[in-house]
Amino acid sequence: MTILANTTILAQQSEHQKVKGENFVTVDGVKLHYRKGGQGPYLLLFHGFTLSSHQWSEYFSELSENYTVIAFDFPGHGQSERTGKEFSFDHWTKLMIKAIDKLGVNRAKAIGHSYGAITLMSIAMQQPKLIESMVLISGAHRLDPAMQEILLEDSFEKADADFQEYYRKIHNNDMQQIDGIFSDIRKFVRTREVFSVDEIREIQIPILLIFGDRDTFYPMEIPIEMYNALPNASLWVLPDQGHTPVWKTMGADDMIVGVFSKRVHRFLSK
DSSP: OHHHHHHHHHHHHHHHHOOEEEEEEEETTEEEEEEEEESSSEEEEEOOTTOOGGGGGGTHHHHTTTSEEEEEOOTTSTTOOOOSSOOOHHHHHHHHHHHHHHTTOOSEEEEEETHHHHHHHHHHHHOTTTEEEEEEESOOSBOOHHHHHHHHTOOGGGSOHHHHHHHHHHTTTOHHHHHHHHHHHHHHHTOSBSSOHHHHTTOOSOEEEEEETTOSSSOTHHHHHHHHHSTTEEEEEETTOOSSTTOGGGTOOHHHHHHHHHHHHHHHTO
């Protein structure tokens, strides 16, 4: 009986920790999708542009052991609705702040990739008491001008076959939605500098910066500029890695994938 009872308890805990989708919150008339699960302090996960909360699935199991994970889909991504308005970085950021508030989260740790990292910087500046500490992966205050020009010409058709299949999978095989996402990212990258160095100096919380040294969007001078400006930052440079340096499904090194969760947990639990 004791063994059976313990097995049942463990099964219930395992089920409780699973990060599950099909959760929605509506703010300003926009229905946003999120995945949630786990136990412990809140941990917000923000994906990169053109991706979705599915991006974090490699790490849901490990992260949910110590945190209550909430992974959003940005507007028009995954299962979230488009806003019905012209793309605006400020508008999207305000939507995310309202969604977090509506879910009753008033204090959280956070991890963001690329556009998700940029959004977290904006949230930290607007709501300094909300984010306790954060990990920013491949996302900085400005884009390299050469990459800005490339992204302005980017499209679904220019992605390789594997990525096209992945986009269809995470965006419900809806080509209208996918085309809208690429249109939005072109509008975003027209703003070369999202924040000034002086602005990011105001972010006082502990930050772990993670960049691959082969990131085509961010040559190393940009993360170093960012590291020097932020008053409470650490910088982890991953050798021979590009813009998605910690995702095995996107080409990351096995050794990095193996230590990422542990390194992040050690940083966030300080």
